[in-house]
Amino acid sequence: MGQVSETTEEAGRVPPDPGPSRGRGGTRGRPRGRPPGPAHAPVRPSAPVRPRGRPPGPAPGLVRPLTPARPRGHPPGVVRALSLSPTASRGIGRGRGRGRGRGQEAARGHGSVRGRIATVIPMPVPVPVTVPEPLMRPPKNQPSQPVLDSRSVPLVVTAQKRNLPKKSRQQIAAETSGHTDGSGIYVVEAILNDADFGGVHLFELKWEGYSLAETSWVKKSDLDNCKEHYKTYMKNRPVNTADLRKFYILVSEAQSTQPIVISNTVDTVGCPDNFTYINENIYSENIPRPCTPLCPCTCTDNCKKDCECVEGQYYDSDGALIADRDVPLMECGPRCACSEDCVTRVIQKGSNVNLEIFRTQHKGWGVRSRQHIKKGTFIAEYVGEIITSEDADRRGCDDTAAGLTYLFDLDMNTPKGAISEFSIDAKTHGNISHFFNHSCDPNLEIRQAFVEHRDPRLHRLVFFTTRDIEPKEELVFDYDPSNDGVGKMTIRCFCGAKKCRKVIVF
C-alpha cells in the first residue's frame, strides 16, 4: 500500500553515531547522528598548531555566542507541548488547572530562550566518522574580515582557495599557533552530520586542524561560504533506510485505509520510538463508557430524510462536509436499520486519501497529500488514549516541561472557562494525525463527531479539509484557533504562511 521514499545516496556517506534512541520520554526527535548532550564549555585546543585560548571558531561570518552551547531550553529535537484544542475552544495547553503550573512555568522558560539559540554548538563528544579529503573554502563575496566573538577574539575568515598547497596550510598553522588571543584562521574541513534540534536544523562542522571532539553545529544560513562542502555533504548524506522502513512497517501494518508513504530527504531521523500506531481511541481503565447510547434509527431510505439519529444534513452526496462549523456530526451507528450507503456514514468509513508522512525542514515530521483533495473531505480522526482531566494534568505537567505533550482536550461541549472531563493523549498511541503540524493559515479544521453514542463529554475529533488541496501540500491545522495569545508556552512558528503569527502559543 505504501512505500518508503528516500532520495539521498548511501555511497560514500559519513556514518553517524547512532546515539541514544529516540523515545518520546525526552528524546523524541533527537538527532540520530549523535547525542547533543548538555551544554559544554568549549574544549581548549591542545595541539601546538592550534590557536590557543579557544576552540575552533565558527564558519566565516559567524559570531560565536558568549557561552557556546547547544540550543538552550529544549533538549535538542524534542517535540514540544501540544495540548490541542478544538475550534471554538481555549486553545492549546490552557485552562488545565492544577498540576499545570509547574510544567507551564518550566515550559515558559523553554519558550523564552528558544529564540536565542546559539549559532555554534560545540560538541565535545568525538564521533567516529570518515572525514573526506580536506577542502579549503573560498568565502564568496566576502573579503577576509575579522569577526569578533563574545570574548573579543578576532577570527580571520580565510580567503584561501580550495585545495591549497601544503605550504600554505603549514603557513596557516604557523600563523595561527602561539597566539593566545590573536587572530586565527579557521577553515571548515567537512560537514559531518545534520539534524533537527527542536525545530532548528543544524549542520555539524569539522574544523581543519581540530579534532572531532571540537566540532560545531551551525545553521544552514551560516554555510553560505561553504557551498562546496554543503553540496558534497548533501550528495553523500547518510540515510537510515532501515529505520525508515521500520517506520513504514509500523504505520502500514496498522493502517487499514489510506496508503501511507514515509519519506525523509531532510535529515537522518527515522522511526519514532515508543509509538504505537492505532486506528481507534483507547479508553483508559478509569474512563467510564459513554452513557448516552445511540437510539438506532429505523430508516429505509438510507436516512435521506427525517432520520432520528441526525440533526440535519452534514455531508453532500459525495460525502464532503457541508455542516456549519459548530454543528456536531452525528452519524448513524451499528444498530441502525440503514445500510452502509446511508448519507450520514462518512467518518466511520475512514479516509482513503493518499498521504505521506514526510520530514520537514524545521517542524520534525509532517503530513502531506499525494493527490488532489476536495474541500470538505474527511482526512483523519485524532485518536489516542482517552484519559481523565486529572491524568491529563499530570501528563501535561511532566510533558509540557519536557515539551512533549500531545494532549487534546475533549472540551467542545464544555462551558467556556470550565475544564473538560476528558482528554485525548496521542503521545505514545496515535494515528497519522499525531504528525499534523500547525499553521497560521490552516487547510484542515477539526469538528466533533458521534457514531456509536451521543455522550457529549466523549465526542470524537475529526479533521476535514477547508479548501481544495494540491498534491504535495502539507496538511496543517491551527493549534491556537482562538488566537487570544493566552498560553504559557511559546515556540517559534515555521508554518511559512503569509499571515504567520510567528509564534505558536500553547
Ligand SMILES: C[S@@+](CC[C@H](N)C(=O)[O-])C[C@H]1O[C@@H](n2cnc3c(N)ncnc32)[C@H](O)[C@@H]1O
Ligand atoms: C503534534 S506534533 C506534530 C508532529 C511533529 N512535527 C512530529 O515530528 O511528531 C507538534 C510539534 O511539531 C512541531 N511543530 C508543529 N507545527 C510547527 C510549526 N508551525 N512551527 C514549528 N514547529 C512546529 C512542534 O515541535 C510541535 O511541538
